[in-house]
Amino acid sequence: MEYLKINGEHFYNVMVNASNKLEEQKEFVNSLNVFPVPDGDTGTNMSMTFKAAVKEIEGMNSKSIGEVSKKLAKGALMGARGNSGVILSQILRGIAKGLEDKDEASAEELAESIMEGSRSAYKAVMRPIEGTILTVIRSAGENALKSKAKDITLLMDDICKGAEDTLNKTPDMLPVLKSAKVVDSGGMGLLIILKGIHEALRDDLKSKLGDFHSIHTNISAANNLEPHDIKFGYCTEFIILGDSSKAEDFKREIEAQGDSMIVVGYEDVIKVHIHTNNPGNVLSKAVAIGELSKIKIDNMREEHRSLIIDQEKYKEEIQEEQKKYGFISVSMGEGIEHIFKDLGVDYIIPGGQTMNPSTEEIVKSIDKVNAENIFILPNNKNIIMSATQAAELSEKNVIVIPTKSIPQGITCVTMFNPEGDVEENLDAMKESIESVISASITYAVRDTEMDGIEIKEGNILGLVEGKIKEVGSELYDVSEKLLEKIVDEDKSLITLFYGADCIKEEVEKFALKLEGIYENIDVQFYEGKQPLYYFIISVE
Helix, strand or coil: CCCCEEEHHHHHHHHHHHHHHHHHCHHHHHHCCCCCCCCCCHHHHHHHHHHHHHHHHCCCCCCCHHHHHHHHHHHHHHHCEHHHHHHHHHHHHHHHHHCCCCCEEEHHHHHHHHHHHHHHHHHHCCCCCCCCHHHHHHHHHHHHHHCCCCCHHHHHHHHHHHHHHHHHHHHHHCHHHHHHCCCCHHHHHHHHHHHHHHHHHHCCCCCCCCCCCHHHCCHHHHHCCCHHHCCCCEEEEEEEECCHHHHHHHHHHHHHHEEEEEEEEECCEEEEEEEECCHHHHHHHHCCCCEEEEEEEEEHHHHHHHHHHHHHHHHHHCCCCCEEEEEEEEECCHHHHHHHHHCCCCEEEECCCCCCCEHHHHHHHHHHCCEEEEEEECCCCCCHHHHHHHHHHCCCEEEECCCCCHHHHHHHHHHCCCCCCHHHHHHHHHHHHCCCEEEEEEECCCCEEECCEEECCCCEEEEECCEEEEEECCHHHHHHHHHHHHCCCCCCEEEEEECCCCCHHHHHHHHHHHHHHCCCCEEEEEECCCCCCCEEEEEC
8 A cells, every 4th residue: 555654643554563463483593593492582672672662662553653562662672682672672772763753754863863863873873783683774874765656665675685695695794694594683683574565555454462471471460350340361372284285274163262362373383372271171272283382371360470479579679678789690490590589689580591671670570689789790791782772771770790691690790899899899800700601501593504513403512611612412411511621731720510400419419529630620510490590500
């Protein structure tokens, strides 16, 4: 359909459609993760960020594109997860700046706003790397400005073609992409958004936002909701490994079973999401189509009660007397969480490799710590940007220590001196980061080749500072060989945090073996209970 100008209502519809498209294809975006480890979550982070943004504009009923884009950018800012989510939020922030005070926008004005989105994204990254989402948004902006189209639908067609062409060139810009035989995952996520916008304009779509776990996003709304008010209590998600052409028939078959339903078929899988009171009934109908995978069922009434309990705890916490220092740490695994708490960390944000917390979640955690100075330990390179963004939004004195791993976070806390001043502690903790080597043991989720190393799905992978250094078929053999690469005569301590999939007795035997190999080095092991990673290892 032809659009010479679009207003706030049109903008809402195209953004909702783009959000739904990204949600449908987030697993595909995740699969483009360069490293073959089981925590590629670019698609998840971008989708959750974008859904938070669109949720913010739901029900606005404003015809002003300036007002709607401004509120969209605010929602993205607070909902940003991971580096890709933070960059996406900055793109939307720039677009909003370009559309400021406008009731409607022409093709020329929209083109300039997209270029402004690119400028904003580049400014947000300390050391921009080409061959990433940054390159794709810049290409989108440049192609928008070059386009002669007056019809915004045709403008978006030019933008999408240019962005896709640039995305396909990203492996030539980044050798790591070429080696893994993939395009940049963040760039792909952005292209899906742009195509979703184009589709909504072309087909004149009136979109409705898919309601995924909205109960998590608004604690204040939970106050006005009783558990019995939740009509369908179980959020049920799974994948059917079967004929995707049966997706529409299956959708009709389960429609009466609940609400917030999304059924999407692609290639040889069908992705299903539904809120229902009878998950078993839905699953029994699904199994008739094919094998089921990645089944996830959450009791939303129970989650609601937990939200209320958490808020009551918060009310009690804020009445405590303010102390000089407070700590917030991101952590995955019940055992590692206990270690941080034993070391004096005030608040733990669940997350890490498998789930990056949003800016809003970090802001709320800051609010819950009653201290004059608050240190945040992200413990993951993909959370540092969100933590920094949260610190900037807070009125408190918040300092982000750029920890990239659990061992670095634990070392920082142990180096903290409660009698020292802020700058002394900051310098000491940053210096301590350099003294620890972080390693981990996980498994490969797909076949690939990296740095000349052939990797097969299911292989055990040994990583040092996030880089694959050892590959094999046996957990303890790979672990031992990895340690040989990083332990030398200057080291005095090896610490193993073993994961949920490890057997304690086998870990004990391995620790004893290490004590025999490294006679002059202390070997410690703790139950971390972290998912996906057999070992998180610290060498100091």
